[in-house]
Amino acid sequence: MIKSKALFRAFPPKDPYLIGVSGGRDSIALLHSLVDLGYKNLIICHLDHQMRGRSSATDARFVEKLAARYNVDFAIESANVRALAKKMSIETAAREARYSFFAKVAKRRKCRTIFIAHHADDLVETFLINLFRGAGSTGLSGMREVTTRRVNDVDLTIVRPLLGVWRSDIDKYVRKRRLKFREDASNKNLAPLRNRIRRRIIPYLEKTLGRNIRQNIWRTATIMSEEENFFETLLPEKLSNLTALAVEPLRKMSLAVQRRMLHKWLRAADVADIGFDLVERVRALLDVTNRVAKTNLPQDRHVRRRAGQIFIEL
């Protein structure tokens, strides 16, 4: 199922890796195929989202047993996602909870790379979600085969070996090998927009424009990811220690680089939900003729321009 030899070379099977396993079909297939390819030194990470009542505990036991059977390590934690979701959507809250759990295990086990079971349909859906939200290209690419993400001071390398594999192929893989799996809890947490895109928009596009439409969107999304990689080479590697940014050099950057620079800066400061509008509000501060020298951030923080710099204040 995993065809990318480059990935195999970049992440040799003998090394230790984390793997996110919900117990659903996708992560079970990923786990099985990695073990099959000779990855023995895995640490299964399972976050109990506490979203499915007693089923949540059954999911956890199911994954734990699987870890024992495959003879790989197992890390588990619980998070009250519904409580976390007061300030954001359930989907966002669940994702944030997972990543902070992954970062914790990564630190404890001294292993910074995690395999995630996102597949080609996830990629296409995420691309369309970002497009329909008007996220702009920074957000459009969304998922890359290999990417890094800084979570609670831990630099996680996220690897998605299934990004080129369709859900239907995963289905076949699972059926052929008679793999057991649990109903995926995350399907219950689907944001309404993702749900409509998966169940209505994509089928309608296929009906109206033909079967290859998903493949074509996938191709565009993948090219755009490669372009994101290019833009990243233009940005400073670490921004986390910068509390302030000088305005003048920023103003000289082209628009595309400027936006990504500000996006990265806000992200490094752990600002949640950095959308296009927020970046544009911060960008407006770079105009020194603009009398407004302050813009609000979530959680009662703000960005201020003073003495030729912008910085984040509580």
Next chain:
Amino acid sequence: MIKSKALFRAFPPKDPYLIGVSGGRDSIALLHSLVDLGYKNLIICHLDHQMRGRSSATDARFVEKLAARYNVDFAIESANVRALAKKMSIETAAREARYSFFAKVAKRRKCRTIFIAHHADDLVETFLINLFRGAGSTGLSGMREVTTRRVNDVDLTIVRPLLGVWRSDIDKYVRKRRLKFREDASNKNLAPLRNRIRRRIIPYLEKTLGRNIRQNIWRTATIMSEEENFFETLLPEKLSNLTALAVEPLRKMSLAVQRRMLHKWLRAADVADIGFDLVERVRALLDVTNRVAKTNLPQDRHVRRRAGQIFIEL
């Protein structure tokens, strides 16, 4: 209707400009609003596509009279688009015929800038067409407010003042001022894909996801255009005299720049219909371990790699 002051500054009303006028609603509205803004030195360019029988001649007379009424210049030519369309789609053939006509007038009148009436709905449709074709990001952006295009050795500057204006606003503008217009011939030449996107996909997206969906797609498309501008600054300005490209420097470029460089090179050589697949085939030649050193182009031409260079042969 035209709100962009920057455009107004960049293209002062006292200078001479070409304007493409089919006689349809959009171009009539553009013409009227430019004259209204004080653009007096216009040269109306009307191409008779010979697609509508006797109506074509009536369209031409209609536009000619309008030119007289507005007291602006008028240039007309006929092209047998149906005959030209043997090797390409009607929509592509019509576009190619228009641009080569525009280039001819530009040369004759020593005026290199042309106003075109593309509007926000055109932008969104073109973006979706390219997305659904899997064109990759070079093609996704499609339309920009200001862009240059080399046609038959003439560098045309194409300006689209209505890219931020929706078709519904053009309708209102035309109704309010009781402007007469002709049924747009180009609507008859709509490619089936554009037709389905306009009449089925976009209405379905609006119904399923809400009214602001078009606005959001427009925003993404506009951001991506700005990124295209950035990429252009990384490419050599003129490529037209280069018959060959050295392979080594190309290989060192990032993927995103490499693709655009090859795209621009093929375009400078007047290669028609440069799609993603063609660029990828040429890109494959850069791999010197690849034993294939030749790939076909339309019209019996091909690209060959020899002695560390790639070049186009008849």
